Amino acid sequence: MSSAFALGDHIRYVAVADGQDVALRQREGLGDASSSDSDRYEELLVNPTLLVLTRQRGEIDCGGLDYVIVRYGNFAQVVVPNPAGGHVSVAVSPDHDPVVVAEAVQRLLA
Numbered sequence: 001m002s003s004a005f006a007l008g009d010h011i012r013y014v015a016v017a018d019g020q021d022v023a024l025r026q027r028e029g030l031g032d033a034s035s036s037d038s039d040r041y042e043e044l045l046v047n048p049t050l051l052v053l054t055r056q057r058g059e060i061d062c063g064g065l066d067y068v069i070v071r072y073g074n075f076a077q078v079v080v081p082n083p084a085g086g087h088v089s090v091a092v093s094p095d096h097d098p099v100v101v102a103e104a105v106q107r108l109l110a
Contacts, residue, residue, distance in 0.1 A: 003108050004088070004090050004105060004108065005025070005027065007101060007104050008096075009027075009093075010092055010093040010095070010096035010101075011027065011090055011091070011092065011093075011101070012026065012027050012075055012091040012092065012093060013025070013026045013027065013039065013075075013089075013090065013091035014088070014089070014090050014091075015039065015043045015088070015089040015090075016082070016086065016087075016088050016089075017043040017044070017047070017048070017086045017087055017088075017089065018082070018084075018085045018086030018087075019085075019086065020044065021086075022040055022043045022044060024036065024039055024040060024043065026039070042077075042089070043087075043089055047068075047077075047079045047087055047089050048086075048087065050068050050070070050079060051065070051068065051079060051081055051087055054068050055081065065081065066080075066102070066106065067079060067080045067081075067102040067105070067106065069098045069099070069102060071098075074094065075091045075092055075093060075094055076091070076092045076094065076096075076098035077089060077090075077091055077092075078090045078091075078092060078098050078101050078102045078105060080102060080105045080106055080109065082109055083109060083110075084109075088105055088108075088109065090105055
């Protein structure tokens with residue numbers, strides 16, 4: 001998790017999830033931050049569901065799935081499947097390119 005925060009101050013939040021096991025950490029002093037309960041449910045319900053749907057579609061005839069990016073009003077959420085199981089989720093400040101972050105997270109997981 002620390003490695004993702006080392007990418008820069010544009011990283012707002014990092015979660016590592018595998019099934020019901022979720023580890024979350026948020027950068028201190030964030031404005032417009034979502035609640036920790038909301039973040040936990042996103043990691044338990046929303047992001048795994050997004051990955052199942054997009055991975056299945058990707059495997060049909062799109063060459064697989066690398067990552068999913070959801071752009072909310074206050075941040076972009078980057079969700080990357082973890083080869084060891086589960087996923088890594090990183091919230092990115094709206095002024096930074098989430099594709100760059102997704103590719104950096106993929107390198108960290110490789």
